[in-house]
Amino acid sequence: MRRLPDRGEIDRARPLRFRFDGRALTGYAGDSLASALLANGVRLVGRSFKYHRPRGIYAAGLEEPNALVSIGRGDARRPNIQATAVPLSEGLEAVSQNRWPSLHLDLQSLTGLAAPLTGAGFYYKTFMGPNARAWMLYEHFIRKAAGLGPPPTGPDPRPAETLHAHCRVLVVGAGLAGIAAALEAAREGDSVLLVERDSLLGGAALSTPPGSQERAHLETLLTALAAQSNVQVLTNTQVFGTYDHGCFAAVEEGEVLQLWLIRAERAVLASGALERGFVFPGNDRPGVMLAGAARTYLNRYGVLCGERAVVFQNNDSGEAVALELAQAGAAVTLVDPRENLDAERRKSLESAGIILRLGSRITAAFGRRLRVVEVSGARDRARLPCDLLCLAGGWSPVLHLASQAGARPRWSDPHAAFLPGSLPGGMAVVGAAAGDFRRVADGEVVPETGWSRPLQPLWRSGEGPMAFVDLQNDVTAKDVRQAHDEGFVSVEHLKRYTTLGMGSDQGRTSNVLGLALMAEASGRTIAETGTTTFRPPYAAVSLGALAGAEVGGAFHLRRRTPLDSLLREEGAVMTHSGLWERAWYFRENGPDLESASCREMEIVRSDAAISDVSTLGKFEIEGPDAAELLNRLYCNGWSKLAVGKARWGVMLRDDGYVFDDGTTARLGETRYVMTTTTAKAEQVLSRIEFLLQTAWRDLRVQVCDVTDHWAAIALSGPNARKVLAKLIGAEQARDLPFLGLLETELAGAPVRLIRVSFSGELGYEVYCPAQDAPSVWRALRRAGAGAYGLEALGALRIEKGHVSAGELDGRTTLDDLGLAAMASRKKAFVGQVMAERPGLQAKDRKQLVGLTAETPLSSGAVLSFGPFAGLGEGRITAATWSPSLGCYLALALLRDGRAQHGREVAVHDPARGRLCKALVRDPHFLDPEGVRQRG
């Protein structure tokens, strides 16, 4: 192997240093890692998956089954990368995989001695007992012995982003056919997106020698392409998936991982074809390579992969390779099972010094690194010394994207390949991907394929052990036969039983060989045998690329209330509540969550404090049918709600379970403002809009989301009225009744005051336009109100026994929550009929109860009166320490709970390892008569 001085697209003025297994090497800009390794004389690149056999570079692109390496360091390390698909870069570090202690001396290769015992499915048959858990033990060792590179343990540090692209015509693949298709579409005025996996445009033409007709044709096309302003070209980008509605996904794995979501009206797939080899003993030895790959290394990278080459072909494509290798200085023998060859071509080959062995085939290869091949003809058998064996066993069109879109591949005997079947509308397949293997230089050709002589189907050219079908997964011809003999004759079963076609190469060089051998074993044709289902992704995609920038803190966009900045200035410690950032507790009330929240609860119970509740859903409902809408949505009635009054309401889902609750106030004859829980705001709005646009089109009412327009501040505590009186006057504060609404001014801002309580204390909700919220908050603080956060808010409501998200979990009914009396019998409402179902009326349903205990209780803990089994008798939905009562409290859903008041129940919290006793009681722990909130 050597680098030729006068060939290749590499930039010899730009040497690049890189390392392979710690060894310092040099390549050039334009090299792939594989070409640079070959140029440095590196033949042994990896060890095989199962038998740890030495493996070299077999292909030149994504079809490479052998040369898997780990690239990079630390968390940026990427395992199982095909060296053929990595552009060489300065400082690149590559490490071989699946070997111990080293690539050249891999003691695990001793497993090869047991190969006769470790055929297809041996895991399933061998590691079965003595019990189900034993597999966990075996797996640890099996994965160490047979596997790929270990993944990094940390997040991918590479930046990533997602981009959206739209075009009229998407062309996948920029070989000659793809560029021609892009040009044609562009000339018709279409916007065209041309996507190419390689860094250069040209596809297979780049593998032809300088001065070839393909190169000349490529130059012409590229010149024409450059003149088209309506063509966008993406290089280094792999289209890996076809999805509904003309959506394609592509990835560019550069310094920034870029995931492209492409929406195209039409798609032209020019994804080319991949070469395949033959099955014979020793066909995996370093030095055995696809003929097209040897050609690529020669002409694109200037690397002659061997000095004594044998080219074994069953179609015409090997001849050009043989000629070019000979012209580059290699001694070449061409082996072909076909006898006929016209005189002109024979003369051309022989005059280049090529030895022809027609009517022959390669039946075996020998040497730890390839040294000898066995050639068998009808009458003779010989051994040829060589260091390079090029296999030209036919071409498989890349059908993955078309197949993902539903085009079932069809077998073509002339091509000895699957071709695209009936394509979905708006999709076309061109060039080699459509089975047109014609080269520009050819003259007379076979109409179907573009070759001058018909291909001679040949899958297995030699018999014996270690004749590999799938090099990446160490699947041999014997394994395929064994799978058949054991009944795994379906191609899907064959794949799963033997692992044929799995892994990073997805069987690109092996699938057709495996199907052919299965067809042979089962006495069927390949067409009858069929092929496996193609699913995205076509090529391996980093999870980091799929995640894009939406990781860590950017996983969600955080919503902030209008008071966010002010509360932070006041020392609020923030927490996440859904998408919202909310004040959890205030440092002025204590140094940590526990002490601060307890102090905040005490302030609310003994004085007055305010909390930011702007996250509540708020919808303005306006129109002559607004009351009717509320009547239909809520289980309780709204027709008699007076202007200036508010009412608490509960709405059900269609299926009769409780959906959400909230307070709605009547602003005018036809205007209301509804509040919802923070968690359900978007769902409630979506539900109402759906009903108004479908079932209730007759209602004249508009629902407008004003959640972000209005800030909301809860003012709670026995001194709340005094605080308010300082700001709006004693008279107004005094005259506002429980569940009354007042529209007035506070701190110069227009506000809506609703006297309502979530804490159980005298309380008000102060609504003001978002921009006025800071001034209103400051005014309330100046008037004497303390501040409390989300933790105290949640604990106060538990003390009062108000239901919230933990209890409104989509599995509770009105009766479960003790709210059955709210349901009106005088009107129809959503969920009314389904709520009457027997299952929702059963006596043994879980009902809301309160629990008190001397030890901590926690949400999710299981309740039981007897030994714990399954889900027990119920669960805790919310728990807290109660400074007011001096004990731990919880709300819980307990089977037939209201009948259990006064009983002691066992509480089991397996997640925290706690087991304790609690007393079942009424959920309204504090002021059950409501004296304080009406005070």
Place this chain on the structure above:
Amino acid sequence: MDDRHSILDQGAALQLQLQPCRPLVQVGFWRGARGAAALRLAEALAFEMPADGRQVAGFPDGWAYRIAPDRLLLLSDRARPLLQECRSAVGQDGAVSDIGHAKRILDLDGSEAVSLLTRGIAIDLGPAGLTPGAFAQTRLHDASILVHRLSPERFRLLIPTSFAAALVDWFVESWAMMQY
């Protein structure tokens, strides 16, 4: 972020500005009364009712976005009693709600505006897609937004107030990624 807020350095290929709240109302018409009420509103504000849900109708110092068959968003670039103007024009034939504090305006201006937006929204910003004078309602990450294309390189985004800070961060970080 209460005042006109320039997010990126002056001289960058993109200018990003968060504007203060502006008069913004949502108008809904009752089915059957839409034609007459919409006509009265259009006459009062001096705009031509958009025929479809893509084109923006301009009126002196303002814009009308038809966000649903029976629903308009009206945005004014100057302080004015837009709510009252709309209520008096619509009368009993619809409903008018003030949402001026619910949305912030984010203006993008520059040759890189399209490239930046393609990193967040799945709308066709090419010549066959969102052309100048058109608008679209879409999502950017978790937020529902309205995108109004003012010119080939100028966009106006109506974004939820509660998402404003996070979206500004998103744009700044995406812009930084573009410079990588």
